[in-house]
Amino acid sequence: xxxxxxxxRYLIKTRGQQVTLSCSPISGHRSVSWYQQTxxxxxQFLFEYFSETQRNKGNFPGRFSGRQxxxxxxxxxxxxxxxxxxxxxxxxxxxxxxxxxxxxxxTRLTVV
Amino acid sequence: AQRxxxxxKLLSVFKGAPVELKCNYSYSGSPELFWYVQYSRQRLQLxxxxxxxxSIKGFTADLNKGxxxxxxxxxxxxxxxxxxxxxxxSGNTGGFKTIFGAGTRLFVKA
Numbered sequence: 001x002x003x004x005x006x007x008x009r010y011l012i013k014t015r016g017q018q019v020t021l022s023c024s025p026i027s028g029h030r031s032v033s034w035y036q037q038t039x040x041x042x043x044q045f046l047f048e049y050f051s052e053t054q055r056n057k058g059n060f061p062g063r064f065s066g067r068q069x070x071x072x073x074x075x076x077x078x079x080x081x082x083x084x085x086x087x088x089x090x091x092x093x094x095x096x097x098x099x100x101x102x103x104x105x106x107t108r109l110t111v112v
Numbered sequence: 113a114q115r116x117x118x119x120x121k122l123l124s125v126f127k128g129a130p131v132e133l134k135c136n137y138s139y140s141g142s143p144e145l146f147w148y149v150q151y152s153r154q155r156l157q158l159x160x161x162x163x164x165x166x167s168i169k170g171f172t173a174d175l176n177k178g179x180x181x182x183x184x185x186x187x188x189x190x191x192x193x194x195x196x197x198x199x200x201x202s203g204n205t206g207g208f209k210t211i212f213g214a215g216t217r218l219f220v221k222a
Contacts, residue, residue, distance in 0.1 A: 031208075033209070033210060035212075042212065042213075042214045042215060043198065043212040043215075045209050045210070045211055045212075048207075048208055048209050048210075050208070055207055055208045055209075056206070056207030056208050056209045057207075058209070090156065092156075097144055097202050097203075097204070097208065098144055098161070098163050099161070100146045100148075100158040100161050100200075100202075101148075101158065101210065102157075102158070103155050103156040103157065104155065105155050106155070
């Protein structure tokens with residue numbers, strides 16, 4: 001079956017712009033989580049959604065937001081981009097807490 | 113505080129030697145523990161779950177609740193084991209989430 005798909009793979013944006021990243025989970029997986037990965041901070045939790053509800057949010061400013069649709073597809077949005085937002089953004093899906101995550105390849109965001 | 117600690121950034125062993133990647137956690141509750149692996153130019157993938165008590169690619173992990181540790185072990189390392197390894201825990205305390213350690217890069221020398 002198809003894995004977790006993230007689009008786009010690469011993005012270059014200018015400071016102050018906004019960006020929307022998309023994630024299509026594995027069919028049947030209702031839990032979707034987003035992570036920011038950087039060399040200095042590692043994998044930082046952004047948010048987790050289950051059946052269109054955000055169940056938790058990490059320690060990121062309000063510029064970072066997300067949502068999940070009825071088909072479990074998820075988007076995350078970052079407004080007023082800053083240079084420090086440059087990172088690999090990973091999406092992961094899971095059928096439940098005991099199963100672990102399947103990760104996408106990520107979206108590489110570069111803010112210039 | 114909820115935390116996963118992997119004390120070693122880099123671990124280098126010779127092929128055929130035993131390997132142990134350390135993981136300690138801090139969590140209020142009963143978390144689920146996992147190990148993930150990322151091979152060069154590949155996506156992060158689940159290696160094994162504590163709950164399934166499985167051995168994957170010769171790796172095993174033992175949960176020690178007293179020491180709050182979940183170390184990953186393999187008796188005989190192979191060159192293809194060279195990768196980045198992340199320990200992670202999932203739980204519902206303070207809202208459901210999975211948190212990851214900083215990772216340990218394992219390098220297996222020929």
